């Protein structure tokens with residue numbers, strides 16, 4: 001008889017953002033005359049930059065010509081893009097090699113798929129609250145998960161402590177959902193812990209382009225020793241507005257070599273090459289061509305204009321909580337503002353209440369873990385007009401509570 005993967009029984013019924021979308025759809029269907037402002041999922045609203053669009057068009061023209069047409073590409077990505085990633089890292093202060101770069105359709109897929117490489121008996125350390133993909137993908141594999149509390153007391157940047165045991169450690173900085181970031185010194189402590197315990201850090205840098213204060217590293221590979229204990233995931237989704245275009249990259253250092261139970265040395269970089277060659281046929285040539293242009297100095301300069309626009313939105317949202325005396329995190333080196341629900345309300349109740357009363361959608365902190373129960377996340381990725389209107393409605397709403 002067919003046996004299904006019953007670990008799926010341990011998941012919430014819906015993925016967090018599907019649940020949010022379901023509730024919003026039900027509300028808009030019942031109230032078509034009440035326009036809703038969506039500051040829930042971190043999806044961008046600014047169009048792609050000119051540099052990206054020009055390169056996309058150029059890529060399309062290559063496909064129209066027999067001399068430049070491309071069929072299947074290398075599963076790990078075209079070398080021209082892998083080298084563009086290396087150059088981007090160099091400009092940000094980290095040295096990596098092109099054969100350590102793997103091109104994918106985004107950090108969400110890779111942070112989930114990477115779990116294919118690890119044995120079933122590892123202990124996985126996941127901060128609470130957390131981007132639900134880490135939690136769900138390890139739950140699907142039936143792995144033992146240990147949670148580490150991220151909360152107001154530790155500024156949402158939990159640190160290793162005496163007696164901590166973890167084989168695989170997820171870190172996201174700047175953090176989704178809390179907007180908090182690890183400084184270089186803090187990250188060095190995690191790297192030292194991983195090196196001392198033969199553990200592996202899975203570092204999600206999807207929001208690095210929002211960093212403006214130099215104490216926060218853009219990449220874990222700015223930290224000494226990280227190449228022996230970390231994998232980094234990043235994408236062009238937030239950096240360049242590729243949420244619908246899809247292109248990401250994962251850096252797996254060649255120094256990541258661990259002992260198999262039969263004494264063989266296993267290279268994580270070779271395992272991922274093998275995994276991707278079997279299960280993935282690469283990102284479309286046209287998208288990779290545009291991604292390489294986007295990562296050039298001029299491409300990133302144009303992206304920064306959009307990032308600065310979102311950062312201004314973040315300031316507008318943060319100012320509202322500042323004025324109301326509400327505790328919040330993020331909003332400076334991050335597109336997320338993570339604030340305490342008024343009157344200690346449960347965040348799903350606050351979500352429903354805001355939707356019904358002022359038609360503003362955010363993401364309830366409870367969807368990211370129990371330490372998010374009384375927190376709420378707003379994104380700065382909306383349009384300026386919607387952000388200003390949402391803040392006006394929230395401000396009046398808070399006064400009424």
Ligand code: MLT
Nearest residue numbers: 040041042043108131176
């Ligand atoms: C979020 O809102 O947390 C992100 O947009 C989700 C993602 O990047 O997959």
